[in-house]
Amino acid sequence: MTVLELKAVACTTTENAQTFLPYLNDTFDRFNILTPCRQICFMAQVSHESGGLFYTEELASGAAYEGRAGLGNIHPGDGVKYKGRGLIQITGRANYKLLSDALEQDFISNPTLLGGKNIKQCTPDQLKYAALSAGWFWTKANLNAIADKINLLQPIDEGANLEYFKAITKRINGGFNGLEDRLHRFIQGYLSMKTNQTPSQTTAS
Incomplete structure (x- = not known):
């Protein structure tokens, strides 16, 4: 993935894209997120969750998770x-x-190794693990397999493609919060990649 492609799918600044690109490309390699469709799906979800590759820690205090045995707390x-x-x-x-x-x-x-508030406050190690942790979760949830079912030659926001994308969203979010924004990021990423690749290269089959 290039800086321009990452900037497009993440709907972020050039600076943020340049900062995170090497860590994300390492994540792609480590977790086999290597096809265009896998990468666009991954980044559409991750960039929504992080506010355009800005936040690496949730804004809430975390007190709401206190005593949640299901989370191991x-x-x-x-x-x-x-x-x-x-x-x-x-x-x-x-x-x-x-x-x-x-x-x-x-x-x-050392829980803060996963993120230091936001991209401006992160050390290189925090950026690295912020990216790798997302790749780990993506693989743990077996989301490459769902992304592979999406046909990039068909619209993402209708039919079977939409159902596959919603399935990915639900495994990450637990519901469909921010679905419209996630779809928007996917479309921007696809359009950016399409300018540099042939249709056969962008097919996820």
Whole structure:
């Protein structure tokens, strides 16, 4: 993915796209997000969750997650400590532990390694893990398989394509919050990629 393509799909600034591009390209390689359709789907979702590659930590305090056993928050203070971080908002002690095992980093002891408020306040390591954590979640949810069903030669916002895109959204969001914005980002990303690739290269089959 190029800076221009990333800027388009993320609906972000050139500066933000340039900052995150190397970390995202590493994420694509590590988690096999390599076809145009996989990358556009991934970035449409991730850029919505992060406010255009800006936020790497949710704005709320995390207190609402306190005592949520389903998230693994079994100790006092876990809700705030393990609030949503990374480009796709990894949340809860249990997910931080799974991510720690997968990436071989101790996010339990150092949860802010996943993100430092926003792109302006992140260290290079925080940017790296903000991106990698999103790729890990994407793979854990088996979203490449759904993205592969989308036909880039058909509109994304109708028919089977829309149902596949909604399925991806639901696995990430738990519902369909921000669906229109996510679709908009997908369309912008596709149009940008289309200017540089032939239809056969942008087909997800």
